[in-house]
Amino acid sequence: MFTGLSAFPLTPMNETGIDEMALVQLLKRLASARVDSIGVLGSTGSYVYLNREERLRVTQLAIEYAEGIPIMIGISALRTRDVLQLAEDAQKAGANAVLLAPVSYQQLTDDEVFSLYETVTKSLSIPLCVYDNPSTTQFRFSDHLHGHIARLPIVHSIKIPGVPDFDSAKQRVEQLRAHIPKDVSIGTSGDPYAVVGLTAGCEAWYSVLGGLYPDICISITRAALGGNSVNAERQSAFLAPLWQMFQKYGSLRVVATIAEIQGLINNPSLPLPLKSLDGVARQELGNILADLQLEIPLC
């Protein structure tokens, strides 16, 4: 399940709770598009803002509405104690895999991060994907540490940050590959650089936009992994105005605003203090959507 397009949907919510109806609609779109896997409660799913009960509910809904598509559940938390509880909840609910980032407040040491993964993997029997995202966790993995963690029994994939250009991405993938077992896949994130990552040797795209527009993201993934990089690049270039908005405002605020504008979810949809775009930025995004005319099939 750690190859192809892994789509990360939003968890629509307001200050009173999760909008379960809207979440189910987003999940149905992904099931209907037949993405390769669904990653709920990733950064795009605002996992870190939800409590244990809410995270369990999202997990249950994802499994219920996935129509057999493999489900990966984000189990990250600041404290190991909480990660272990979330891991147990995900496994009991029937998740196919879990995603774990070394979320930090106090800066973590390599030894502390390794112990976290060692402890959590010992408690699990389903596969784990290592979530490497320094922009949110403030933790930077060395390749040595990646190699050490990737040799733990149930580690099957590493989700790496995007690299902007092909040569750097190829070098990054080759360097990391030299440190980890052959059967551990490398998946790229950072949607604007997904095609670069896939053509440079990543086996999966852990995708934000794929959680909202699965069809075009599947098409890009198939082209890139099938050796048709020109086609993949052309499709990604078509989405360039969205990638620019991602870089300016953060991908979460942008996809939440798109989903609000398209009427897929209500406004507000993000946990305060986070807000979706308003004013000029929202207008700009509306204009981009009108230009691109991306399909929003209703489920």
Added chain:
Amino acid sequence: MFTGLSAFPLTPMNETGIDEMALVQLLKRLASARVDSIGVLGSTGSYVYLNREERLRVTQLAIEYAEGIPIMIGISALRTRDVLQLAEDAQKAGANAVLLAPVSYQQLTDDEVFSLYETVTKSLSIPLCVYDNPSTTQFRFSDHLHGHIARLPIVHSIKIPGVPDFDSAKQRVEQLRAHIPKDVSIGTSGDPYAVVGLTAGCEAWYSVLGGLYPDICISITRAALGGNSVNAERQSAFLAPLWQMFQKYGSLRVVATIAEIQGLINNPSLPLPLKSLDGVARQELGNILADLQLEIPLC
């Protein structure tokens, strides 16, 4: 209460819960030393790793054992919803003030951070101290934003990061002072630079070491604020080996390890994945403590 030495004690804990007996001993030391205020559930109090019930319990114990010394409670959380609950808990329990940092996972905008402070201050009637600590929150305040927030009714102080040298600290304090109301105090953190901050115009020292060794930290604060900067510098220089350990391993790990070595708290005392120092680093710290011969009066 936002002047002088504000001492931030550890919250000793293990994976099963808070060590209340050990916490009470730490609180009694501070009450006995007559620090100017006590800041529980700051970064040194590991607030972010505790759940709501645990934070309420620490709050109640602090108020019970403070012997009338003003108590400030850290109410920070990633989500506004949770901050509001913690603010209510602190106020109901009888706290004298609260401390609020813009903790982030997704990078926050200035507008989001202002709205957070606006919402929380509207819900409170006790004073609030703004906690500016980019190394843990990943949020950098502009002076304009500080000024905007400092004009909210119940904001009484700003806890700023330490600045290493006197000229930069003086410039920093003067620049910030130009943006905020006269009655909002500025307090320094970053213990190694406390004397620099106090002699450069800060009215308070929000202190990590003060939570463990209140006597020498009171003495340093009195000297620095009383115009005897040579004496303050001499005392701070005496502690230089500890400041070097703070910079190398993080102040939280170092004070936790000191308290463990001195038998004030049990080992482990930090929430996993965080660990106190072991091996060579612990040995080095033990040697420093033996050299310094800092008093640990038993309460």
